[in-house]
Amino acid sequence: MTDGHDHDGDPSDDRTPGVPRLGRDEQPAVYGPDYDDAAERPVDPVSRADCPTEAAGEPVADGGESAGGAPSGLQADGGTAATGGDDLDPANYDAVDVFDGGALDLRDGSDSCYKCTSCDTSCPVAEVDDSFPGPKFQGPEQWRLKRKEDHDIDASITDCSNCMRCDDACPSSVPLSQMHNEARGEFVAEQMAKLSTEYVRNRILSNYRFFAAIASKTPRLANFVTGLGVTKWVGEKLLGITSEREFPDFAQQTFREWWRDRGGARVENPDERVAYFHGCYSNYNTPEVGKAMVRVYESFGYEVMVPPQKCSGTPMFANGMLDDARRHAETNVESLVAAIGDGADIIASCTSCSLSLRQEYPELFDLHGIDDVAEHTFEALEYLRIHEDIDAALADADVDERAFAYHAPCHARNQGLARQAIEAFDAVEDVTVEDVGDSCSGISGTYGWKAEKYDYSMEIGAEMFEHMEAAEGEVGMTECPTCAMQMEHGTGYEVQHPLQLLEAALVD
Ligand code: SF4
Ligand code: SF4
DSSP: OOOSOOTTSOHHHHTSTTSOTTSOSSOOOOOOBOOSSGGGSOOOHHHHHTOHHHHTTOOBOTTSSBOTTOOTTOOOTTSOOOOOSGGGOGGGSOOOOSSTTOSBOOHHHHHTOOOOOHHHHHOHHHHHOTTOOOHHIIIIIHHHHHHHSOOOOOGGGGGOOOOOHHHHHOTTOOOHHHHHHHHHHHHHHHTSOTTSHHHHHHHHHHTHHHHHHHHTTSHHHHHHHHHSHHHHHHIIIIIOBOSSSOOOOOOSSOHHHHHHHHTSOSOOOTTSEEEEEOHHHHHHTOHHHHHHHHHHHHHTTOEEEOOOOOOOSHHHHHTTOHHHHHHHHHHHHHHHHHHHHTTEEEEESSHHHHHIIIIIHHHHOOOTTHHHHHHTEEEHHHHHHHHSOHHHHHHTOOOOOEEEEEOOOHHHHTTTOTTHHHHHTTTOTTEEEEEOOSOOOSOTTTGGGBGGGHHHHHHHHHHHHHHHHHSSOSEEEOSOHHHHHHHHHHHOOEEEOHHHHHHHHHOO
């Protein structure tokens, strides 16, 4: 990987032992687009050059082993698909698209499933909602049904919160969340009534950025209106948005307005540049997180760029709004590819945004430069731990005594970042950051905002609330803005981002 910051080889080797080079325990299996014409398929000149099977014209899985007759274009990073018996032998079916008109063919992934049910036992929604059939059904079983005949997608796909915990749980690298996203996209496009309350509500929740941009023109008025009881009552009765939650306040000045008024970057350093993907929430609701990012990175000598950007697509994936997500992804990828061309790596302060750019974009869209964007994207603390000696910097920090109850978001776990905040602040005198366990917070972005899901959301979050209250600190900490909402909602605690503690410790 080229990152532009390898000062003397790989800094992760000598400065931060134990921190994965890419911050991931394991590269998730990514199944690429099914190219109709073999000539369209990009060929890696290094891995293919010496391959006798490829030279003979046979399709090869990326792990370097024969895919056993699988259609060309299927890729299985880092492993060979299990065949699961004769009836699941890829040689026994025709090479046609499973989802009519779909760009992806995930049959190879469904054949890797050997029904161990690890994914089902890891699913927080299945644990509390008896009507939800779980990830095994939503993923490999639906894909198998699609192969036999043109089955409709089961409506329960919309009950999946897209927490993506099942991806981590699967020992066979079945691309579960990719299957769910594809199936949900097809269900919403072809089976969901476009005039139904559910569709309208989900479209509104997915396009938070659109409404936040309008509300931020007059934030005081917007905060007043959204705080009214009648607004919440109407929201629940007409749209099915729960009235149990407080709408988040809009900041008086967005992050981008602050950045413009500040005059942009105060450090120029063409050799160490980062492009900040702030996402919607840091821009419209918590600009203090974005400001902390800029100040911390500038204190290490980085030049910060703030490229044009739209929503990462996270709430759109969760609601099957793939056309909306693709539109936003096109802008983001074009803009971020240009930043990479200027020598920058991409830094996100929200772990769902970084996961979206790293995993969901290349899994779901075929856009020019998308793999470069995925390869160059990092979460903010992760990147500093790879490239800087954070332990030494924090060892000299003078911070007032404080204690935090830390929750690792599910999407941070997917990137191998579950322990990063605990480890980073471990040696800081007078600071305690206590892990409140590995449960899901329950809100999963828009899931906990749906009236019919609110009780499930709180039931899933109960363990986290209990552990937060048992922890020493009465301030929460997490990298995900909607987990922060849920932590605050369930305990009444103020919640901060690790970047804010870094700013307090390292920036004068
Ligand atoms: S993404 Fe989360 S909610 Fe959806 S099936 Fe997987 S574990 Fe369950
Ligand atoms: S964890 Fe993986 S292999 Fe096991 S049932 Fe789920 S999808 Fe299949």
